[in-house]
Amino acid sequence: MSDYHRIDRDHIWHPFTPMRGQDSPVLIEKAKGTYLYTEKGDKILDAVSSWWVSIHGHGNEHIAKAVAQQALDMEHVIFAGFTHKPAIQLAKNVLSILPENQQKVFFSDNGSTSVEVALKMAFQFWHNQGIERKKVIAIDGAYHGDTFGSMSVGERGSFNIPFEPFLFDVEFIPLPNEENWEGVKAQFSDLIASGNVASFIFEPLVQGSAGMRMYKAEHLQELVSVAQSNDVICIADEVMTGFGRTGKMFSTDHIESNPDIFCLSKGLTGGTMPMGLTTASSKIVSAFDTDDIYKTFFHGHSYTGNPIACAAANASFELITKPEFQENLDRINEQHRTFMEEIESHSKIKNVRLQGTIIALELDLGTTSYMNKSRNRIYGFFMDKGILMRPLGNVIYILPPSIISNEELESIYGGIRELLETI
Ligand SMILES: Cc1ncc(COP(=O)(O)O)c(C=O)c1O
Structure with missing residues (x-):
């Protein structure tokens, strides 16, 4: 464990985070566009706009x-x-x-x-x-x-x-x-x-x-x-x-x-x-x-x-207020809709919901509690793929920055397809 992680573990009280039984938090050194960059140089696609805030992605120069x-x-x-x-x-x-x-x-x-x-x-x-x-x-x-x-x-x-x-x-x-x-x-x-x-x-x-x-x-x-x-x-x-x-x-x-x-x-x-x-x-x-x-x-x-x-x-x-912003919202919505139509009849999916740039998939896991263990497993599954998703109980969702590309969205959909075959 690095000194940073030790000090973090001993002295930082993280939000919504139990003090025991959790992996060490990932140390992020840089954030740019749709990606977070770890101290080890790995990059993580931020599919949830860092708790729904980064609407233009990270490190916007303007x-x-x-x-x-x-x-x-x-x-x-x-x-x-x-x-x-x-x-x-x-x-x-x-x-x-x-x-x-x-x-x-x-x-x-x-x-x-x-x-x-x-x-x-x-x-x-x-x-x-x-x-x-x-x-x-x-x-x-x-x-x-x-x-x-x-x-x-x-x-x-x-x-x-x-x-x-x-x-x-x-x-x-x-x-x-x-x-x-x-x-x-x-x-x-x-x-x-x-x-x-x-x-x-x-x-x-x-x-x-x-x-x-x-x-x-x-x-x-x-x-x-x-x-x-x-x-x-x-x-x-x-x-x-x-x-x-x-x-x-x-x-x-x-x-x-x-x-x-x-x-x-x-x-x-x-x-x-x-x-x-x-x-x-x-x-x-x-x-x-x-x-x-x-x-x-x-x-x-x-x-x-x-x-x-x-x-x-x-x-x-x-x-x-630039036209590109609305164009991006419409583009993301269209991509989500195509994915929704593909995935909604999957046996592991109870329900797919779509509104604007938000797509949410309710999984059939037998339990809906936020605290359920599958939530942590799914979180880890996506992190291993370099994608930040934070399931809400049995619901996984994408709430991306407006600048996310179609290819990046496709890579998240790909992760979801794979997840559905493993749960
Ligand atoms: C609808 C809504 N209201 C209020 C809040 C609280 O915002 P904050 O976390 O900035 O205090 C949130 C946070 O997720 C929210 O989703």
């Missing part, structure tokens, strides 16, 4: 230059009482691609904090008006992050058992599908009719961590319509789906209604800098726009509006 320049010009400045051009430009950019109802942008550091801010804004929206609305509705299987508010609105599973007593009550509805739709709609309408509902939070069209579970735009549209016609605040958690993942710029672009609040992160900076944004409609903003100081949104972080992260996001914005 973003790297913007980051370097910004670090030289102004690395950081307190964001209360001060402002700066990179943040102003970013607000302008993001609002230009969001629905017209969005008015203001609140900056934070990651996906979880963008959700935490959204929930707090929604609760305070009612509080500021002296109206009693305290319930939140979320969808079974949801994952919105790891802070207490975002855990509260997420699936109560094995990951958050220790925290369960500290999470606030949330009403969960089943993920809609053709079979349960009438029941889900009735349950949702009944909950809303109870009158105390502050907000409805959802991952639009794709629940990422639940295993890339997908649901129809028509169903989401109807839920949002019912909610908004009863003044329930709709929070679109686009942390994973935003910036092209589902084939359009935002997943809620697949529906007609405009959510009241958006949560953005992951692809926002092209995967280079941590940053979260929560955007609010003019309706939400109006409840805070008052002379009463106690109606202020008292929330912020030391690194709120960090200029380097803003510069990265602005550089990424320049890339996502």
